[in-house]
Amino acid sequence: MQFDSQLHRVPVDLGEHAYDIEVGYGLRNQLAEHLAPWNKGQQWVVLTQQAIFDIYAPVVDSLRAAGFNIHPIIVPGDESAKNIRYAEQVWSEMVELGCDRSSILLALGGGVVGDLGGFVAATYMRGIPFVQIPTTLLAMVDSAIGGKTAVNLAAGKNLVGAIYQPKAVLIDPDFLATLPRRNVISSLAEAVKYGFIRDVSIFETFETRFDDLVALNDEALLSEIIAKSCAIKAAIVSADQFENGERRLLNYGHTIGHAFETLEAYQGLYHGEAVLYGMKCANFISHHKGLLSKADYLRAKAVLDRFELPPLSKMAAEDILKVVAHDKKYINGKLNFIVLDALGNGLVSTDVTADDITASLGEVA
Ligand SMILES: NC(=O)c1ccc[n+]([C@@H]2O[C@H](COP(=O)([O-])OP(=O)(O)OC[C@H]3O[C@@H](n4cnc5c(N)ncnc54)[C@H](O)[C@@H]3O)[C@@H](O)[C@H]2O)c1
Ligand SMILES: O=C(O)C(=O)C[C@@H](O)[C@H](O)[C@H](O)COP(=O)(O)O
Ligand SMILES: [Zn+2]
Numbered sequence: 022m023q024f025d026s027q028l029h030r031v032p033v034d035l036g037e038h039a040y041d042i043e044v045g046y047g048l049r050n051q052l053a054e055h056l057a058p059w060n061k062g063q064q065w066v067v068l069t070q071q072a073i074f075d076i077y078a079p080v081v082d083s084l085r086a087a088g089f090n091i092h093p094i095i096v097p098g099d100e101s102a103k104n105i106r107y108a109e110q111v112w113s114e115m116v117e118l119g120c121d122r123s124s125i126l127l128a129l130g131g132g133v134v135g136d137l138g139g140f141v142a143a144t145y146m147r148g149i150p151f152v153q154i155p156t157t158l159l160a161m162v163d164s165a166i167g168g169k170t171a172v173n174l175a176a177g178k179n180l181v182g183a184i185y186q187p188k189a190v191l192i193d194p195d196f197l198a199t200l201p202r203r204n205v206i207s208s209l210a211e212a213v214k215y216g217f218i219r220d221v222s223i224f225e226t227f228e229t230r231f232d233d234l235v236a237l238n239d240e241a242l243l244s245e246i247i248a249k250s251c252a253i254k255a256a257i258v259s260a261d262q263f264e265n266g267e268r269r270l271l272n273y274g275h276t277i278g279h280a281f282e283t284l285e286a287y288q289g290l291y292h293g294e295a296v297l298y299g300m301k302c303a304n305f306i307s308h309h310k311g312l313l314s315k316a317d318y319l320r321a322k323a324v325l326d327r328f329e330l331p332p333l334s335k336m337a338a339e340d341i342l343k344v345v346a347h348d349k350k351y352i353n354g355k356l357n358f359i360v361l362d363a364l365g366n367g368l369v370s371t372d373v374t375a376d377d378i379t380a381s382l383g384e385v386a
Contacts (some may be wrong), residue, residue, distance in 0.1 A: 028245075031251045033166065034259040037065070038186045042166060042251050046240075048193035049080050049154070053087035055191060056125075056152070066248065067113060068138040069130050070098040072154055076199050093116050094123035100287040103172045104165040105181065111141045114326060122146045125188075131157030131204070132292065136179070139170030143185035153187045156196040158208035158237075159293055162215075164251035165190045165269075167258040173287060177347045178279040179381065183265060185372050194247060197237055204260040206328055207293030209234060210274070212246050213324065214254045217300065218270045222366030223249055225325050270367040273359035274300035277378065279368035280344035284336050297328050306373055308359040309380060317364050338379040 031042040043055070050263050055315035067081050072082060074081075074093055084091050096102040115124065128138030135153050142151035154163035171182025197205070209227075212234075216224030226234070226246065233239045234246065254271070261268040278299025282290055290298070304321045313321075350357040360375035 026264050029248060031248070033186070033190075033255045035186060035262055038168075039260075042190040042192065042255060043195070044161075044192040044247060044251065046193065046195050048191055049077070049196065050083070051192065052080065052154070053084055053089070053315060055189070056084070056089070056127075057087070059125060059150070059188070060089055061123065062090065062121045063125065064118055064124050065089050065113075065127065066111075066118065066120060067091060067093045067127045067129050068111065068134055068141065069093060069095060069101055069128075070102070070134060071095050071128050073094065073134075074331055076157070077196075078127070078319050096134065096137060100133055100173070100292070101283075103137050104285075105172050107137060108141050108144070108172055111137070112145055115141075115145055116247050118255050119377060120145070120149070121151055124149050126151040127154055128152070128165075128187075129154045129156060131155065131160045132207075135160050135164050136169070136171050136182070139168065139185055139187065140182055142173055143170055143183040148185070150188045150266050151185075153190045155190070155192055157200055157204055158197055159204070159211050160199075160208075161192045161194070161247055162208070163211040163254060165192070166251060166254045167260070167271075173283075173384070175286070177281075177283050177344055178287075180347065181347070186262075186271075186273075191366070192247065192251075194240075194243055202235070204291065205235060205237060207297075209290035210293030210296045212250050214271070214273055214296070214300070217321065217361055217364065218273045218359070219253050219257075219365060219369030220249060221363075224321075224324065224364050228320070231324070231327050251349075269369050270359055271358055272357075273361075273367050274303050274355070276301050276345055276350060276358055277302045277341065277381070279348065280341045281333060281336070283300075283344045284340055285334055289334060294328075295314075297325060297330060297360050298312070298385045301384045302378070304356070305358060305381040305384040306358070306377050307362070309377065310359055310360065310370070312362040312368075313372075314363075317361070321364060333385055338382055342378060350370060 168186035171179035308318040
């Protein structure tokens with residue numbers, strides 16, 4: 022599946038909050054056309070980071086030239102931006118710019134900009150429209166879709182936020198040409214996740230084409246991975262927007278992965294890297310509890326071991342368990358933990374114990 026100049030459209034079917042994910046190479050050069058129906062002369066804000074703006078300022082200039090009243094707002098280039106302090110800073114800058122309830126926020130960046138931007142949009146004057154324009158592969162396959170918006174607390178990831186859907190997700194894979202390799206690897210974590218929990222063909226692609234995926238040098242392969250990922254995320258979110266059931270599967274690898282990120286004060290591992298470590302633990306637990314066969318566990322391990330990961334800091338099991346206890350999937354005293362019973366099939370278990378988690382840490386020591 023290749024997009025070429027053709028636009029590929031994936032609907033996210035959410036009734037009055039429905040929107041489309043549009044994917045097309047070069048789409049960033051046609052933003053004015055895509056956004057024109059919403060342009061009524063109001064103030065627009067582009068939330069982004071300096072490293073992105075340094076390269077892609079012409080995208081904003083082209084919107085200005087097309088008659089958009091548009092203002093960039095820059096936040097820090099790392100996870101520290103997902104903090105209520107920066108939300109407040111952005112709200113205040115928007116007031117100064119004269120943004121009102123008709124203003125529209127464009128989140129131009131990766132998951133950090135998208136999560137913070139969505140949260141600001143959800144809350145500014147009780148909610149203004151926003152559009153996701155993802156520039157990392159992680160954001161294209163996962164974070165830009167589905168409306169999870171959030172900031173972090175010292176006690177845990179994404180503990181404050183809202184489910185607030187964008188008006189559109191506009192994906193231009195050409196943005197990936199400037200993405201640093203470490204972020205490509207981290208991003209692929211969320212794509213291989215779909216292979217583990219839902220579609221074994223994605224897992225098999227990682228088995229056979231790992232180096233090409235990391236190199237991003239095969240347009241057809243990249244198009245296929247983006248299209249399949251968007252379709253899975255759109256289907257899961259459409260069926261369970263508020264995460265009462267199958268959306269929990271998207272948290273595979275996250276329960277322990279988020280604890281690693283938190284204990285590194287969001288300054289060590291990238292999100293995808295932490296999730297990759299978390300997947301290793303989740304697969305150990307799946308096998309240890311008799312759900313995942315030895316053969317599947319070993320196939321999974323072979324793929325996960327190919328990802329280059331920075332070393333994990335030494336962390337005490339009891340500290341990890343304390344962070345896990347604040348996880349949003351800890352409901353009514355029960356942890357909803359995502360396990361696998363086969364490659365391509367995730368399920369929610371409420372039987373995973375503190376001892377299971379502690380035992381799994383041997384996998385990543
Ligand atoms: N809302 C969700 O459903 C969801 C899903 C997955 C992850 N997330 C969140 O996403 C965040 C991680 O996002 P990420 O991996 O996209 O990282 P990121 O947003 O931190 O971006 C990575 C770095 O790359 C830079 N960058 C982005 N695009 C670039 C480009 N095209 N060229 C050059 N540099 C570029 C950014 O400025 C940043 O420094 C985490 O906070 C995670 O919790 C949210
Ligand atoms: O969209 C979802 O649902 C996900 O869980 C996607 C995850 O990749 C993402 O990291 C999400 O932010 C984690 O959700 P949380 O509810 O555990 O904060
Ligand atoms: Zn994630």
